[in-house]
Amino acid sequence: MKRLIATAALATLVASPAFAQSYQYNPNEGPYIGVGLGNAELDFDMAGYYESLGYPNVSSDDSDTAYKLFAGYQFNPNFAIEAGYANFGEFSASSSAPGYAGRSELSIEGFTAGLVGKLPIQNGFSVYGKLGMIAWDAELDESESSVWGSGSLTSSDDGADPFYGIGAEYVVNQAVMRLEYERYDIESEGVGLEVDLISAAIGYRF
Secondary structure (H helix, E strand, O other), rough: OHHHHHHHHHHHHHHHHHHHOOOOOOOOOEEEEEEEEEEEEOOOOHHHHHHHOOOOEEEEEOEEEEEHHHHHHEEEOOEEEEEEEEEEEEEEEEEEEEEEEEEEEEEEEEEEEEEEEEEEEEEEEEEEEEEEEEEEEEEEEEEEEEEEEEEEEEEEEEEEEEEEEEEEEOOOOOOOEEEEEEEOEEEEEEOOOOOEEEEEEEEEEE
């Protein structure tokens, strides 16, 4: 068995230089990876929600810094598939009154898979649209304190929902630069937690 493994490893080492010499970068097809950074905005009125429950003096922060990782394969100038991970940061709401303080923090993240349709323009510049699904996890941390005591509660949910986006891409010397907008139509227990993400990304085409 060890001899078989050693033979396979040796064959791989011998074949690798030949593969490297035979492989040539093709701007119209091949794998790519990248990372993006941007701003995520929750399209849900957290302040209004908690006000409807009777909490006093509620304020909210419905946006946060988000990041994502992605990898894909382009089959031709017009079509690619892509998978990734997105973390939308944390959205919060706080409430206050004499002798009372409360706070809620909602975090959402997920793994994505989708199709990308591209329209090349010229000189490495193209526009594109994407459509896919996100398998998400959401966690809500709620805490409050008053003259009568304090307490906290954590709840979580997960699911799979669609997302879509549009963007512009520029490729030069295998480096990829993107600017895009994405909409994630997340629904948790009948409540719409849609997230809008505007991001800039850099990547590399192999």
